[in-house]
Amino acid sequence: MLRIENLTMKFGGVVACSSFSAEVKRGQIVGLIGPNGAGKTTVFNVITGVYKPTEGQIFFHPRDGETHQLVGLSPDRIAKLGICRTFQNTRLFGQLSVLDNVFIGNHLRLKSNVLSSVLRIPSYAREEREIYEKSLYLLEKIGLQDFKDERASSLPYGMQRRLEMARALATEPKLLLLDEPAAGMNPQETRELTDFIQEIKEEFDLTIFLIEHHMEVVMEISERIYVLDHGVLIAEGSPSEVQRNAKVIEAYLGVG
Amino acid sequence: MNEQRRTRLALLALVGTVLALFLANKYLDDYKIRIINLSGIYVTLGLSMNLINGFTGLFSLGHAGFMAVGAYTVGLLTMPIPMKEMNFFFQPIVPWLANVEMGFLPALLVAGLISAFLGVLIGAPVLRLRDDYLAIATLGFAEIIRVVFTNTQSLTNGALGLKGIPNYTNTWWSWGVAFVTIWFVSFLIRGSYGKAFMAIREDEIAAEAMGINLFRHKVLSFAFASFFAGVAGGLLASLLGTIDPNMFRITLTFNILLIVVLGGLGRITGTVVAAVVVTVMMEALRFLDESINLGFIQIKGIPGMRMVIFSIILILVVVLRREGLLTRLKGREASYAEN
Numbered sequence: 001m002l003r004i005e006n007l008t009m010k011f012g013g014v015v016a017c018s019s020f021s022a023e024v025k026r027g028q029i030v031g032l033i034g035p036n037g038a039g040k041t042t043v044f045n046v047i048t049g050v051y052k053p054t055e056g057q058i059f060f061h062p063r064d065g066e067t068h069q070l071v072g073l074s075p076d077r078i079a080k081l082g083i084c085r086t087f088q089n090t091r092l093f094g095q096l097s098v099l100d101n102v103f104i105g106n107h108l109r110l111k112s113n114v115l116s117s118v119l120r121i122p123s124y125a126r127e128e129r130e131i132y133e134k135s136l137y138l139l140e141k142i143g144l145q146d147f148k149d150e151r152a153s154s155l156p157y158g159m160q161r162r163l164e165m166a167r168a169l170a171t172e173p174k175l176l177l178l179d180e181p182a183a184g185m186n187p188q189e190t191r192e193l194t195d196f197i198q199e200i201k202e203e204f205d206l207t208i209f210l211i212e213h214h215m216e217v218v219m220e221i222s223e224r225i226y227v228l229d230h231g232v233l234i235a236e237g238s239p240s241e242v243q244r245n246a247k248v249i250e251a252y253l254g255v256g
Numbered sequence: 257m258n259e260q261r262r263t264r265l266a267l268l269a270l271v272g273t274v275l276a277l278f279l280a281n282k283y284l285d286d287y288k289i290r291i292i293n294l295s296g297i298y299v300t301l302g303l304s305m306n307l308i309n310g311f312t313g314l315f316s317l318g319h320a321g322f323m324a325v326g327a328y329t330v331g332l333l334t335m336p337i338p339m340k341e342m343n344f345f346f347q348p349i350v351p352w353l354a355n356v357e358m359g360f361l362p363a364l365l366v367a368g369l370i371s372a373f374l375g376v377l378i379g380a381p382v383l384r385l386r387d388d389y390l391a392i393a394t395l396g397f398a399e400i401i402r403v404v405f406t407n408t409q410s411l412t413n414g415a416l417g418l419k420g421i422p423n424y425t426n427t428w429w430s431w432g433v434a435f436v437t438i439w440f441v442s443f444l445i446r447g448s449y450g451k452a453f454m455a456i457r458e459d460e461i462a463a464e465a466m467g468i469n470l471f472r473h474k475v476l477s478f479a480f481a482s483f484f485a486g487v488a489g490g491l492l493a494s495l496l497g498t499i500d501p502n503m504f505r506i507t508l509t510f511n512i513l514l515i516v517v518l519g520g521l522g523r524i525t526g527t528v529v530a531a532v533v534v535t536v537m538m539e540a541l542r543f544l545d546e547s548i549n550l551g552f553i554q555i556k557g558i559p560g561m562r563m564v565i566f567s568i569i570l571i572l573v574v575v576l577r578r579e580g581l582l583t584r585l586k587g588r589e590a591s592y593a594e595n
């Protein structure tokens with residue numbers, strides 16, 4: 001699904017990520033962990049086109065016989081190809097309603113042009129009705145249907161995170177990138193989230209690449225884990241392999 | 257939602273306005289009718305500016321320029337052929353315009369389209385790079401248009417301006433266009449594209465990550481806004497009958513900005529109300545600029561005093577109530593509680 005080759009990202013003198021390679025296979029949940037400032041978010045930013053990497057290549061393979069080089073594409077192009085993300089510090093459309101946030105996630109799949117949207121010709125009206133139905137369904141899925149007319153910024157933090165996920169799902173991604181989805185959640189919420197991630201993966205036939213600070217979450221749901229420290233890959237493998245890795249233990253103890 | 261209620265209210269407003277216009281045309285004098293016309297034109301202008309500055313979150317200051325383009329287009333396209341000859345006594349008009357005379361509606365549409373085209377032409381390079389510079393670029397554009405129109409003698413008659421533009425604009429035209437604009441902007445904003453505009457305003461990075469092409473949507477919004485500014489300029493030209501380049505100074509843009517800020521960024525109803533209020537106030541406060549004779553004492557008028565008052569209002573609103581004067585307080589804390 002996704003292959004990252006020798007990715008290097010420098011910000012001036014800071015090397016946020018250096019010669020990082022990784023692969024995410026179709027249908028997998030893959031974890032990306034590492035201490036704060038290790039370069040995890042940077043990897044996501046490069047995949048989604050926010051930054052152009054200093055070096056390296058990224059190949060996206062959404063279906064058989066179709067491969068795209070992501071480096072050099074704009075974020076909106078990458079989203080259209082089927083990669084969507086959530087943000088570590090949520091980035092909702094704060095002044096807009098909860099429902100509109102999810103609605104907007106559908107915009108990239110809209111077929112009608114702008115004039116037919118203003119004139120509300122039947123084909124547009126039909127598309128819009130479908131978008132509303134789908135958005136409401138997604139809101140129900142994350143349990144926010146009763147908050148649909150609230151301002152997104154007025155929601156408590158945990159709900160905002162879930163809303164971001166619903167918005168991302170609305171774009172119909174093949175690959176979903178989650179940046180610390182459990183950040184700021186209590187153990188109960190975290191457990192619900194783990195179930196939720198597995199549930200949407202099945203329902204929407206997703207592949208998931210996940211950054212997480214909570215070790216329990218990553219260890220439980222990932223099939224494969226990459227560990228970054230100071231921008232360098234220090235370990236990769238199954239959760240149990242990574243857990244036993246001396247360098248990983250050191251990196252985490254060193255931080256914490 | 258309360259779709260039905262909204263439609264009913266809109267219809268009510270429409271019927272009410274039609275009735276009011278009927279009565280106004282019957283009983284009011286020319287001066288008051290003129291203010292009503294100006295109000296309608298300012299409604300269109302306010303909504304046009306709010307579309308870019310309020311809904312899409314860009315900052316454009318080019319309205320005077322787009323209005324000038326629209327005004328001259330309508331002036332040149334609707335003026336009778338002999339009238340053109342009289343106007344261009346200094347230097348004859350370019351041949352391809354000399355024998356053109358068309359109806360008001362097609363002229364208004366052409367005015368809007370040329371204006372939109374110019375909007376895209378100047379907007380595109382700026383919007384592709386850094387839209388922080390849009391304000392400067394559009395401001396520059398408006399000034400350049402004015403200078404160009406002053407110097408293209410055989411196209412615009414230069415500083416002499418155009419006189420004798422047929423007065424097609426009446427209350428039905430000015431408010432008809434205003435209602436079309438209200439309808440257009442409301443439906444645009446309710447639809448998927450309008451929501452995408454607002455998403456860009458709220459968070460560009462998130463909008464782009466959701467697959468919204470920032471450049472294309474910004475240009476689209478800007479083109480619509482320029483279109484309506486051009487049409488409004490055309491209405492104004494036909495209302496006044498006389499135009500010259502110096503009418504289209506930055507103060508004109510400033511008036512519209514005042515309407516948008518008073519009405520509330522991203523508010524349709526507020527903008528409509530503010531447009532009417534500001535237009536009426538602008539006339540009502542005209543005495544500030546003129547000398548006042550109180551019988552026993554003569555107060556000398558200070559030209560530009562009105563503008564000073566308006567500037568102060570603008571500053572107060574920006575400082576005290578950023579969401580405009582005409583919006584309810586509901587949900588205010590929520591919007592500011594965000595980090």
Ligand SMILES: Nc1ncnc2c1ncn2[C@@H]1O[C@H](COP(=O)(O)OP(=O)(O)O)[C@@H](O)[C@H]1O
Pocket residue numbers: 011014015016034035036037038039040041042043
């Ligand atoms: N836009 C940027 N400009 C400069 N430095 C950056 C930028 N983005 C990230 N960095 C730096 O790159 C390093 C990795 O950051 P990040 O990827 O956010 O880490 P993580 O997500 O693992 O906590 C940090 O040292 C950070 O300061």
Ligand SMILES: [Mg+2]
Pocket residue numbers: 040041042088
């Ligand atoms: Mg991070």
